[in-house]
Amino acid sequence: MLKLPMLKASLASKEERWSPPDKNWFKLNSDATIDETEGLARLGVVIRNSREEFTATSICRRPFSGVIxxxxxxxVLxxxxxxxxxxxxxxxxxxDSVNGISLISGRISSNLEINWLIYDIRAFICNKTEQGELVAI
Structure with missing residues (x-):
């Protein structure tokens, strides 16, 4: 599995305006919405560069597991x-998911089925930073 050599994770407030990443970095913004009547989750991803240009996007649907x-x-994955x-x-x-960023960065843990998903995310980012740590800012 290819690993990401440099990564920072942060929590976005709904009120704050989007800001670009540092020069030569990319920023991944993700969000999800739930449609309980259909039992579906809709996932959205946008990736932009430091010049605020859209680099890639993804939209998909998944069954809703009941755990936001x-x-x-x-x-994120x-x-x-x-x-x-x-x-x-x-x-x-x-x-904008406080618990999502906290789980990924290891500040909190869970005994739910989400553990395997968090494990997959961490597997991609195990090289985290040059110092070997995931930086939560």
Missing amino acids: EFVEASA EGIELVVDLGLTPLMIES
């Missing part, structure tokens, strides 16, 4: 897989 953190983490396929590094991940 699982859906939010699924959107969808974006990471796209980033790896396109070779867009270094990368900053931004999400």
Whole structure:
């Protein structure tokens, strides 16, 4: 599995305006929405460069598992897989999911089925930064 050599993860507030990543970096923004009547989750991913240009996007539907953190983490993983396929590094991940970013960065843990998904995300980013740490800013 190809790993991301440089990565930062951050929490995005719904009120703050999008800001570009540092020069020569890419930023992955992900989000998910739930349609409980259809039992579906819709995942969206946008990747932009430091010049604020759209580099890649992805939209997909998945069955809703009943756990919002699982859906939010699924959107992050969808974006990471796209980033790896396109070779867009270094990368900053931004999400409005407090628990999703906390799970990915290891600040909290869960005994739910989300663990395997978080494991997959961490497998992509195990080289995290030059110091070997995932930076949560």
